[in-house]
Amino acid sequence: MNPEPFLQLDRVIHEKGRLAIVSLLAASARLAFTEIRDTLDMTDGNVMAHLRTLHEAGYVAATKSFEEGRAQTTYALTATGRKAFTAYIDLLEQIVRQTKEK
DSSP: OOOHHHHHSOHHHHSHHHHHHHHHHHTSSOEEHHHHHHHHTOOHHHHHHHHHHHHHTTSEEEEEEEETTEEEEEEEEOHHHHHHHHHHHHHHHHHHHHHHHO
16 A cells, blocks of 8 residues: 555644534535534634634635624635645545555
8 A cells, every 4th residue: 555645644634623624614605603613513712723723724714794793703715725625635535545456
């Protein structure tokens, strides 16, 4: 088995919580912080830490607005984030194909 695909997995995305967030955002144009938190059943602090890491990598963008007099922050994948997620999925598919070839 070729270990190279394993070594190429994006460590920013690969962590379980961040993978869940990126997968969720890949399926949606934009989601509110509370939607991400509630859908993934994560704590505020955990979601915030993962979003911060994804934001620093340039994978997600945040938009702040006011709705019904309340501040709301929404998140979306950036073009860079979508490209990184696609590359990540492609590598996973390559790994799966390798295991099936044995």
